[in-house]
Amino acid sequence: MRLVVEGLHTYYGASHVLQGASLVVEPGEAVALLGRNGAGKTTLMRSIVGLTPARSGSVLVDGRDLRRAPPYRSARLGLAFVPSGRRVFSSLSVAENLEVARRSCPRRRGPWTLKRVYEVFPKLAEVRTRRAGHLSGGEQQMLKIGRALVTNPEMVLLDEPTEGLAPAVVEELGQWLGLLTRENLGILLAEQSAAFALAHTARGYLLEKGRMRFEGTMEEIWDSAELRSALGVAEHPNRTR
Ligand SMILES: Nc1ncnc2c1ncn2[C@@H]1O[C@H](COP(=O)(O)OP(=O)(O)OP(=O)(O)O)[C@@H](O)[C@H]1O
Numbered sequence: 001m002r003l004v005v006e007g008l009h010t011y012y013g014a015s016h017v018l019q020g021a022s023l024v025v026e027p028g029e030a031v032a033l034l035g036r037n038g039a040g041k042t043t044l045m046r047s048i049v050g051l052t053p054a055r056s057g058s059v060l061v062d063g064r065d066l067r068r069a070p071p072y073r074s075a076r077l078g079l080a081f082v083p084s085g086r087r088v089f090s091s092l093s094v095a096e097n098l099e100v101a102r103r104s105c106p107r108r109r110g111p112w113t114l115k116r117v118y119e120v121f122p123k124l125a126e127v128r129t130r131r132a133g134h135l136s137g138g139e140q141q142m143l144k145i146g147r148a149l150v151t152n153p154e155m156v157l158l159d160e161p162t163e164g165l166a167p168a169v170v171e172e173l174g175q176w177l178g179l180l181t182r183e184n185l186g187i188l189l190a191e192q193s194a195a196f197a198l199a200h201t202a203r204g205y206l207l208e209k210g211r212m213r214f215e216g217t218m219e220e221i222w223d224s225a226e227l228r229s230a231l232g233v234a235e236h237p238n239r240t241r
């Protein structure tokens, strides 16, 4: 799947949040969407999947414009959105959460079954009967990714997956992202934590006040003191990959 976003303008009431945002994610590519608090990262992802439709511009998924399509349409085409925070059905069990997600895209075929999700995330298998509301932050993140995977997506939009996670879980999350990339899934990773994005993507966009301020390789971002300062990071962290 190739995602091409062109000139999106999105409003919340009178507030003009996205002011012509554009980006491209090639099939199987992992791309970072960077930007400080309030830059519009979440709004851009919500506009891509139709949760907060853009007023103008285009969202092309393999050439089809989904800007005005309802969220289920992008999901059924293989574009999964993993929201930030504790967005799971808290009164349902882990297994029920996965089953509901799987049924939302009944026609999508692929390698991801509940069984395979449990194989890849054995910790999720251990808590499969537990209510999702009782999971730890890391387990909930795992469940949200599992819910995306059982729809057999071709591309995953991940909104701030590291938020609120302990460092050891962030490291695990990095391994899961590596797995998705090896399965040739495209990834768009929204992050305030630029160091995490640097380790797991090769290319990125810097969103500032609803516009793309910069697009380039991670090296270019880290080599520029001006861009680092726009991201609120002082130093070049060591590359971990
Ligand atoms: N539901 C909403 N109603 C009104 N304004 C909103 C709403 N959601 C977000 N905004 C505003 O839109 C702007 C962009 O917010 P958004 O959540 O997209 O940014 P973000 O880059 O995801 O930030 P963060 O890093 O904090 O998640 C901000 O000014 C925010 O206050």
Ligand SMILES: [Mg+2]
Pocket (backbone or CB within 6 Å): 041, 042, 043, 084, 159, 160
């Ligand atoms: Mg956000």
